Amino acid sequence: MFSVDELVVYPAQGVGKVERIETQEIGGASTELYIVRILSNNVTLMVPVSNAVNVGLRAVYTPEEANGILAYLDDRSDFTGYSGQNWNRRYREYSEKLKSSDLKDVAYVLKELILIGKDKDLSFGERRLLEQAMGLISLELSFALDKDQNDVKKEIEALFADVLQKKDGESDEDEGDS
Structure with missing residues (x-):
């Protein structure tokens, strides 16, 4: 699990920062989301916490x-x-x-x-x-x-x-x- 202000990488988008973790209702179900701002283009992504690994969200390389x-x-x-x-x-x-x-x-x-x-x-x-x-x-x-x-x-x-x-x-x- 990533934390707020942590740098992460989203495939094909690059390095982003977890701005917040919030819960939204999607399709009648409560879903926890990472709100990630991509640093290179200022795009904001919403990535379901439960699916983050499956979509390739990962920590920045050591x-x-x-x-x-x-x-x-x-x-x-x-x-x-x-x-x-x-x-x-x-x-x-x-x-x-x-x-x-x-x-x-x-x-x-x-x-x-x-x-x-x-x-x-x-x-x-x-x-x-x-x-x-x-x-x-x-x-x-x-x-x-x-x-x-x-x-x-x-x-x-x-x-x-x-x-x-x-x-x-x-x-x-x-x-x-x-």
Whole structure:
């Protein structure tokens, strides 16, 4: 059970704060709800206390778990790339993973898209998923590690410096040839 003012994570939405716990009558039954405000967009969610775990509501990662995510991002041994998959299939797969309550699934999407982007231009949808994954991970890790979110983003980008520098270093002529 979470308490008021506790930071929690709601899948695909990110880090939120439990503002209050209240009881409301829903469908004729009295239901206890967490009222959670998502910090990145100020959206308020009502999550039934009895169903919180089933919808993936969880505590923010510990510093140890957060460092594990950074280590996972740095390990490229599980990179599958875009082996024959078209962007539409990848987009659906990655969208589902972003809804996971496991931050490692979100990290998988981030890693895959950054590494795929090394060899080919990402579609508009894939770029949006990349931004969403980066936002979800960097925000949670910033709370877990007590760091500024931009510093965490820079730390993640540094893990992929070899890939990101190649893309940034391309000339306009190179991009016009695609």
